[in-house]
Amino acid sequence: MKRILDLYKTPYGLSIKRGLTLATPFLILGSFALLLNSFPHEGYQAALEGAAGGRLSVLLEYLYNVTLGSLALILLITISISFGQMVQKDEAALYPVTAVCAYLSFCGGLQEQSAYVFASDWVFSAMCIALISGGLLRKLMQMVHRIKKLHTIGADYIFNLTIKGLLPIALICILFGIVGLALRSVIDTGNITNFGSYLFLKLFSGIGKNLFGILLYVFFSHLLWFFGIHGTNTLDAVAKQFFEEGVDVNQALIEAGLAPTEIFSKTFLDTFVFVGGCGAALCLVLALFIAAKKSNNRKLAQVASPFVLFNISEIVIFGFPVIFNSAMFIPFLLTPLVLALTSSGAMALGLVPMVSNSVEWTVPVLFSGYQATGSLAGSLLQLFNVAVGTCIYIPFIKRSEKKQTRDFRSSVKDMEKAMFQCETAGKAPELMTGTSPFEYAAKALALDMENAIDRGQVQLHYQIQITGEGKIHGAEALLRWEHPVAGNISPPLLIDIAYEGGFLRKLGLYIVESVCRDVREMKRIYSKDLHISINLSPYQMEDEVFLEEALEAIDRYDLDGTQLVFEITERVLLNNSPQMQRRINRLREKGYKVSIDDFGMGHGSMLYLQNMTFDEVKLDGKLVKQMLDNKRSKDIISGIVKLADDLDFQVVAEYVETQQQRDMLQELGCDIYQGYFYGKAEPLPVFEEKYLIP
Secondary structure (H helix, E strand, O other), X not given: OHHHHHHHHXXXXXXXXXXXXXXXXXXXXXXXXXXXXXXXOHHHHHHHHHHHHHHHHHHHHHHHHHOXXXXXXXXXXXXXXXXXXXXXXXXXXXXXXXXXXXXXXXXXXXXXOOOOOOOHHHHHHHHHHHHHHHHHHHHHHHHHOOOHHHOOOOOOHHHHHHHHHHHHHHHHHHHHHHHHHHHHHHHXXXXXXXXXXXXXXXXXXXXXXXXXXXXXXXXXXXXXXXXXXXXXXXXXXXXXXXXXXXXXXXXXXXXXXXXXXXXXXXXXXHHHHOOOOOOXXXXXXXXXXXXXXXXXXXXXXXXXXXXXXXXXXXXXXXXXXXXXXXXXXXXXXXXXXXXXXXXXXXHHOOOOOOOOOOOOOOOOOOHHHHHHHOOHHHHHHHHHHHHHXXXXXXXXXXXXXXXXXXXXXXXXXXXXXXXHHHHHHOOOOOOOOOOOOOHHHHXXXXXXXXXXXXXXXXXXXXXXXXXXXXXXXXXXXXXEOEEXXXXXXXXHHHHHHHHHHOOHHHXXXXXXXXXXXXXHHHHHHOOOOEEEEEEEOHHHHOOHHHHHHHHHHHHOOOOOOEEEEEEEOHHHHHOOOHHHHHHHHHHXXXXXXXXXXXXXXXXXXXXXXXXXXXXXXXXXXXXXXHOOXXXXXXXHHHHHHHHHHHHOOEEEEOOOOOHHHHHHHHHHOOOEEEOOOOOOOEEHHHHHHHHHOO
């Protein structure tokens, strides 16, 4: 089992997960259509049949057929395109087309089939073919890329790609056509799922319709569901042959004046075991309402709740997901097994009458229990089962959410490490590309962050800057965001996520506006001059529209007595273009100071001194940390301070953490300090109370 579940971490398993997620809108639409068309009320059904001459019912049937009724086709496309995007983004479009053609080749086309090959009972076949055809296409495309003769020099890229894909696609379609033809000639069916039902029929013919048989039926149907196979449809032949007649037998006995004898029937399963659908989905949804802490899971419960009342479970089963979720394997199988035992036990002891009436599977809980048994005891048994099933699910919901949290936190930590490695190597990170292992985690983080900006949940903290005389010089505004799951996230990662997510300008303006509001608040209680530093990333300095909008935003505030200082990194200096110099000069013309962050004695730093377009440098933190033990670091700082005297700019030392460091910096002539020796970055109320309130 562990090895099977480990496959879920590969492109094959991840493509199933992403494919199921992408299919969710179609599942919801199909479930709505099915519910509206099958609502178990005679008056409603009569009104529906009369609405628009029966066309409304036909329209709902159409919607169901093209969504939930075509689940095999939808998953074939979503799984294969997810696989293609993970393994080769340029060629991703070939994967779903190849999968559909291979699938139809396997099925022998559409016209030859007596059954609709895209229906939900074909899901297992479709999923297998999507993955196998994807794996084959990936391998074959890697092989043909090595054949130089297939490349046409000067031709369009897409043309070359399609020429190279011709042979692999043809081979895949031929292969699946041969396999499908062979299966149909041997077993008279091309559907692997249907073939499985024949095997189960043979198995159950030796067991019969006793308690062991019903438990085995429940176990196998849910085991299949867990691996993405429509277990109810796969075992439909078993249910019809062994359990469907139970109600008829009981009705005949009652009419003859005898007591019913058959506990087990298809209605028994639908009404008392599959409460809310497979896995007793109503219990799962209630457990989500009670135990789920993550907002997405609670929203899923809200969306799924009206459907599970009518025993439509696909939304919650695919949406949570339960499918391929190792944390949910035990409760998903255990809950219906326990409910089968409690229900059969209650009927065997005479506490609840045996099922004597057939009930449509869409009849909601409580009503179905009463109709099936003709007694309120049937409804009470359903209530008891729902309570038991919910209690089984609750600890596993908590465990699953903890696993989701651990996985997401791990992804964020790995992204931060990747960011650091890229910064060290001087490369721009690409976290959201199809080749990135963090693509979907980064995109999820981006959505959360943009949401947080809109809700004002992204904060600024302020770290104090002190002069050599012990007076307040100002503070640096530092970006902070505590993600509800991942906790505090490093600012460099936030900036990159905002850039790759396309909302860096929005974040930058949010920061500028927040600083202006905070400065206005500071001036209410502190009348002396303050220098407030704002960090600008290279991406923001390259965006002239952002710069002008930021300046317009600042103009709307009265910041008299406050000197804004815009900190830029050395990476900006390397772009020594006239446009960049013009933007820096624009800031200075407006009366704002420009500071160079992480300034050292590198070629870029020294070369930029010639332009005289800055007012301040912040020493590279490594120099400050190493100066007590490294004479070269001390000499470099001394040299920068002397240059500052000659060229008329200020020097600020960051990462000042000890009295020794402060004393040496003062001895070297640097007299503005920032670091933990004076205080960490604090939220505005704490900063004001600590440093500004007399």
